[in-house]
Amino acid sequence: MYRVQLARVNGRSIAGKGRLLTPWDDPAELIKGLRSRNDSAWNYFIEHYGRLIYAVAGKLGLKPAEQEDLFQEACMTILRAIHTLRDPSKLSSWIYSVSRRLAINAHRGRKSTVQIDILEERSSLDDETDLEPGFAREFETLELSARVWDAVGDMEPRCRQLLRWLYLADPPLSYAEISKRAGTPIGSIGPTRARCLDKLRKRVFPLSRPGGNASA
Amino acid sequence: MNDHPSWEEILNAIERPEALDGALVEHLKTCDACLPNRKEAQALLDLLESGRLPEIPPAVLDRTRARLAAAFAEDDRTRLAVTAAELLSEAVQRTKDIAADIASLVADSWQPAVGVRGVATDAQPRVLRYESGAYAITFSLVDADDGGRSILGQVVPDEGVVLPPGGSAIVQTGGTSHRAALSPHGEFRLRELTRELPELMIAVGSDRIRVPIPSGGGARE
Numbered sequence: 001m002y003r004v005q006l007a008r009v010n011g012r013s014i015a016g017k018g019r020l021l022t023p024w025d026d027p028a029e030l031i032k033g034l035r036s037r038n039d040s041a042w043n044y045f046i047e048h049y050g051r052l053i054y055a056v057a058g059k060l061g062l063k064p065a066e067q068e069d070l071f072q073e074a075c076m077t078i079l080r081a082i083h084t085l086r087d088p089s090k091l092s093s094w095i096y097s098v099s100r101r102l103a104i105n106a107h108r109g110r111k112s113t114v115q116i117d118i119l120e121e122r123s124s125l126d127d128e129t130d131l132e133p134g135f136a137r138e139f140e141t142l143e144l145s146a147r148v149w150d151a152v153g154d155m156e157p158r159c160r161q162l163l164r165w166l167y168l169a170d171p172p173l174s175y176a177e178i179s180k181r182a183g184t185p186i187g188s189i190g191p192t193r194a195r196c197l198d199k200l201r202k203r204v205f206p207l208s209r210p211g212g213n214a215s216a
Numbered sequence: 217m218n219d220h221p222s223w224e225e226i227l228n229a230i231e232r233p234e235a236l237d238g239a240l241v242e243h244l245k246t247c248d249a250c251l252p253n254r255k256e257a258q259a260l261l262d263l264l265e266s267g268r269l270p271e272i273p274p275a276v277l278d279r280t281r282a283r284l285a286a287a288f289a290e291d292d293r294t295r296l297a298v299t300a301a302e303l304l305s306e307a308v309q310r311t312k313d314i315a316a317d318i319a320s321l322v323a324d325s326w327q328p329a330v331g332v333r334g335v336a337t338d339a340q341p342r343v344l345r346y347e348s349g350a351y352a353i354t355f356s357l358v359d360a361d362d363g364g365r366s367i368l369g370q371v372v373p374d375e376g377v378v379l380p381p382g383g384s385a386i387v388q389t390g391g392t393s394h395r396a397a398l399s400p401h402g403e404f405r406l407r408e409l410t411r412e413l414p415e416l417m418i419a420v421g422s423d424r425i426r427v428p429i430p431s432g433g434g435a436r437e
Contacts (some may be wrong), residue, residue, distance in 0.1 A: 037288055042281075042284055043281065046272075046277060046280055046281060046284070047272070047277060050272050050277070050280070051270065051271060051272060052269060054269075054270075054272045054276070055269045068276050068279070068280075071276060072279070072280050072283050075280055075283075075284060076283070076284070076287060079284065079287060141266060144263070144266050144267075145269060148263050148264060148266060148267035149267055152264075152267070163264065167261075167264035167268060168264065168267050168268055168269075169268070170268050170269060170270050170271055190224065190228070191224060193227070194222075194223055194224035194227055197223075197257075197260060198223055201256055201257075201260050204260065204263065205256060205259070205260075
């Protein structure tokens with residue numbers, strides 16, 4: 001009856017040994033898939049990016065049923081508003097922004113909707129001026145999470161997937177599992193991870209540090 | 217190992233100190249030159265750790281997928297309804313377009329042709345020939361002494377020689393409709409018409425062709 005597949009998306013090699021996985025790993029491709037209502041894309045989105053939404057929904061002391069309602073409402077809002085997202089590299093930040101607005105509205109007992117035409121990729125913090133400090137700090141942490149996701153999402157496919165497996169998945173994948181999924185020798189994973197982290201640090205910490213002679 | 221550990225070794229020292237050479241770990245604790253890299257590596261790993269978010273309960277995922285599927289299905293129904301309405305509108309418009317197919321006058325025996333000696337006179341039958349998308353329509357206008365007019369003509373299809381049955385030629389004059397059946401070869405005759413005939417309508421199958429009749433007289437009988 002439902003068109004949406006219930007099977008989980010697992011990484012699989014789509015072109016040759018060691019080559020990459022589901023096309024939805026690439027945020028730009030994922031957004032295209034979401035806009036075209038591709039079932040597989042939406043499955044991937046809910047399962048992976050949904051964690052960010054669910055985490056936001058869980059930060060304000062809502063009951064589990066309310067948290068789930070908020071999660072579903074955020075997904076529906078994103079469904080309606082995905083066409084407004086201009087920059088794929090800001091996908092996670094945008095998702096966080098939508099989720100946060102809905103969460104704050106729910107926390108204040110308002111109707112849980114967001115006016116789509118005013119959604120921005122980076123919303124102002126005006127909504128949080130009267131939030132309890134604890135909640136504001138939780139949101140700051142999640143906003144940081146969203147930015148990390150965007151930074152990783154913007155990397156080349158091999159690094160993007162490896163870092164997701166090692167650091168963003170919960171629980172993280174072991175080297176053995178990564179070797180099996182990516183078709184690469186276990187011994188190469190450590191050095192590859194180091195190279196990828198070196199690239200990521202140059203993105204995240206753009207100012208070069210003085211001195212030191214460690215190399216990747 | 218060089219004097220100072222590599223970036224990878226620094227990462228390993230932070231993530232898996234137990235697997236490393238104790239001397240390396242001790243070096244990192246005390247080396248000022250390695251400190252910036254060590255701090256940066258720690259900050260980066262902490263940043264990544266903040267991005268590790270728990271999975272969503274499977275039941276929540278399933279219910280959300282179901283809700284999205286329902287939304288997609290509703291959107292599809294709406295889209296189909298809109299498409300059906302658009303198709304119907306197009307079909308209606310096409311029908312109107314067919315009904316409004318206007319034949320073009322291509323020859324009038326009363327209009328002199330370039331290069332032909334002499335000129336046509338109104339003593340000769342006035343023969344008019346028209347073309348529409350799929351038919352050639354030829355008829356003569358004959359005016360009677362009593363002020364009436366008749367039309368004798370033929371509808372010839374572009375393809376084939378026999379028209380589908382049930383075709384007719386129709387003229388509306390002063391609120392009165394005059395109709396003549398088309399023969400299998402498209403011939404028709406309409407009599408006792410007035411001379412005010414702005415238009416002849418040919419109906420063949422589902423096709424409707426409007427044939428504007430030029431003003432002026434016809435040949436005398």
